[in-house]
Amino acid sequence: MNIVIIGGAGFLGQKLARALVARGRLNGQPVRRITLADVTDPVGIEGAVPVDTVQCDITDPASVARVITDETQVVYHLAAVVSSHAEEAFEEGMQINLHGTLNILERCRALGTAPLLIFTSSLAVYGGEVPDPITEVSLLNPQNSYGTQKAVGELLVNDYARKGYIDGRGVRLPTISIRPGKPNRAASSFMSSILREPLNGQGTNCPVDEDFRHYYLSPRKCVENLIRVAEISAGDLGGNRILQMPGRTLSIRQMIDAMTAVAGPEPARLISWQPEEAVRRIVGGWRFDIHADRALALGLEVDGSFEENVRAYIEDDRPGG
Known part of the structure; x- marks a missing residue:
């Protein structure tokens, strides 16, 4: 199984790759190769599974096509311009969070192999005058550009999965704490x-x-859940491929x-x-006030x-x- 992690230079992409290398298998199949792709060169990872690193600009369809190839079976789409940054730089947020996601989906569709695609969304899709508690059937009502871009991405993932272009699933991540490294523009x-x-x-x-x-989750548990999401059967997910990750x-x-x-x-x-x-x-x-009952029933976990x-x-x- 060949896996591409877009956003592979980020802390979550790095942790996910290390976990997959240590695990060695996904969906009952051996992991043959992992490709870490990002706009800057990701840090390489040593282990029993070969890990390639490559630069990729998801706003450029040709760049995406060089990374997601006929041999790609699983794509983790973790790349994004984060909330405050997307609010301040509207065009950049639109190009990366919306058009970049569409470029990835279109490349997967062009393959004709319906690869497994895991899309990371956000709590920012919720907001406004929607009654508590928030559940997976609550109205998406984002109150900023980042949330709007992520909500559109969710709808696209569901529709591409419905059409059979991908085996798609998305997860709305809680705020991940404690994140390593330095503060970012989120x-x-x-x-x-x-x-x-x-x-x-x-x-x-x-x-x-x-x-x-x-609403919070640790990086360690988030990575475990990202792996579990890839192993849930399409039949168990049903027509709604988007889950609220527990927190x-x-x-x-x-x-x-x-x-x-x-x-x-x-x-x-x-x-x-x-x-x-x-x-x-x-x-x-x-x-x-967010409930993740369906995700918990499907095997995702909380700290x-x-x-x-x-x-x-x-x-x-x-x-x-």
């Missing part, structure tokens, strides 16, 4: 920074109140308390509390507690381990 970036930087002995700022609530709803205070329970009181003292209106304006429209998220970061990603 409005949700602070939801990792307020934990990651203090755990690394660095100061950071929280731009929202401590009672702000949101836990927590306040900022609960997250910080979990960090304190694992790492002691010192990290929390490195957090300042200065409001940032641009961030608050975007995240204030996001929803958090047992946020303490597990903190421990996973310390074990997997904190500099020095």
